[in-house]
Amino acid sequence: MMPGITDVPSAGEPGLSTTAERKIVTASAGEAPGKDWVIVARGLTREYDMGGEIVRALRGVDIAIRRNEYVAIMGPSGSGKSTLMNLIGCLDTPTAGEYWLNGMLVSDMNDDELARIRNREIGFVFQTFNLLPRASALHNVELPLVYGGVPGAERRKRAEEALDSVGLSDRKLHRPNELSGGQRQRVAIARALVNRPSILLADEPTGNLDSTTSAEIMNVFEQLAESGQTVIMVTHEAEIAAHAKRVVVLRDGMVESDDRREKFAARISG
């Protein structure tokens, strides 16, 4: 047993939802997970040095996510969910612990290798959309392919297909400021998917949208998940999290609970 596991506090609640997940996480460090597992984090720790004071944002998080899962990561602010998202998204590396993404040990990679992984394996959807304001929708969607070294003609074709798939065929040459919030987020989703990533990683994807548009976007995620796309969504809203098939709750830098949706729903309502 790894020490991280015994640290999980939530009295009586198991940190991981199934025994298979428990098993893959508690396997000896450095052991590559099988092909089914898109994400395996073992004892993920991230500390920040804030002017001499060490802040422990994550204190040994264990998570295992299978291919095609639809997972929400929840928690109040300060729970470490943003830090965890940065680690899962390969924007950051852990102070300690292992992070396996699609069979690759990401936690040891340098900046350029991380950039390549982000380009190929991860599709980001942000709360604030994060589109390039001066570029057309099409160019925004093309961007990951530009950095992936895809030649121009194919790039354009794939970007157009991605925009078609989110229902924005007629908005290709519009700039972000000419689009509604929902349309912007769709462009962002098209951009996230254009490189056929292993995971779609969404950070509060409905945070800047009204409830109708939110429902629309959640609908898109649901369809994607159903079509076999692995989706990981970080949110502080239980309602949004409840759309996912599985909900991981963080508190104080540790996994507080990791349940199927039904159990999670039962617990928060009860």
Add this chain to the structure above:
Amino acid sequence: MHLLDAIRLAFQTLRVQKLKSFFTLVGVTIGVMFLIAVVSIVEGMGSYMENDFVAKLIGTNTFQLRRFPSISDASESEWREWVRRPRITFDDAKEVAAALPPGAMWSVESSDNIAIESRFSRPRELEASAVDGDYFRIRNMEVAQGRLISPQELALGSRVVVIGQEIATRFFPRLNPIGRTLKVGGTSYEVIGVAAKQGSIFGISLDRFVIAPASSPLQRIVNPHGLIDGMKVKMPTTEGMFDTRETVRQVMRARHKLRPSQPDNFVMETSESALEFWKKIEGNLVIAGVILPAIALIVGALVIMNIMLVAVSERTREIGIRKAIGAKYRDILAQFLVEATTLSIIGAAIGVALGIILSQAIAALSPLPASVAPWSIITGILVGAGVGVVAGVYPASRAARLDPIVALRAE
């Protein structure tokens, strides 16, 4: 990311930020403009010196025997030595002419400013030359009207003159000067020819001259006591030049009774030796002409660096987005470097265009000739590119080093 994508991106950014880009360019534009203008003028003067000036002054395959160099930047002490040298005389010239190989041409010339007058104009001090030998053939001078001075007239010292175009119009306005009388230094001469137009150097007309035989009374006024200003020797080809110069040197050393240890106390100038002086000035002009634009270019580089630093901080979020979706260190580095370089190349290109216009304007409005050298255009563009790279490196590496998480949080 491909270079082409980076360049396209740079143009996109420039299009969006036209005004800012324009101000960014100004420094580089001014620097390159002056670089091109200065180099063009110096080049123009250089080719002018080589092709026109020296050829008109001395001529090809020709050397000039003189007491001291006609063009130089001699020091005080050199001057003092030169003025002590014995002067060249008619007798020297005769002996030199006798020693020349067949086919060689020679001429002697003495000039001074003399009062010239005609019935149609007030007197004026202008240059008059007393010449002998193959003067007209060496100078390649032909007449527009009348004829040249014949060998018989040269030998007899006839009172005849060939005049330049300006002299013709000044002293015989709207008249045919041939056969009319021109008073040179108080003696009357018959105008027998008007020379073809000679043009000008550095705005000084070459058509203001009066030429009379060396044996005419003029000689005594311009150079008394059998002295001459100098003697020219022209060889039919380059080959005989060296040997002929040696022959002339030996004749002159013998006449000046120089011991073997003593240096020559006369010079034999060729167009090359006259050009050496020019080369020396040209070097200095180029250095001065490069330092001033260099200062403008340094300022231009600082402006670009500053603008790029502002651009990096303004576009922090964009950099964060790009990094999040997979831009590597060198992708971002390339983006900003290419942007800075594109900016400064555009600036340089505008500078080249303005520099060409400026040098043409100078050539048109002043006697300074200007010719734009192709290498200076290429250099201008390369300098622009260099400025861009140098100015872009620091901002670009700052952009490329940004932490994507921090950058994404930027407003």
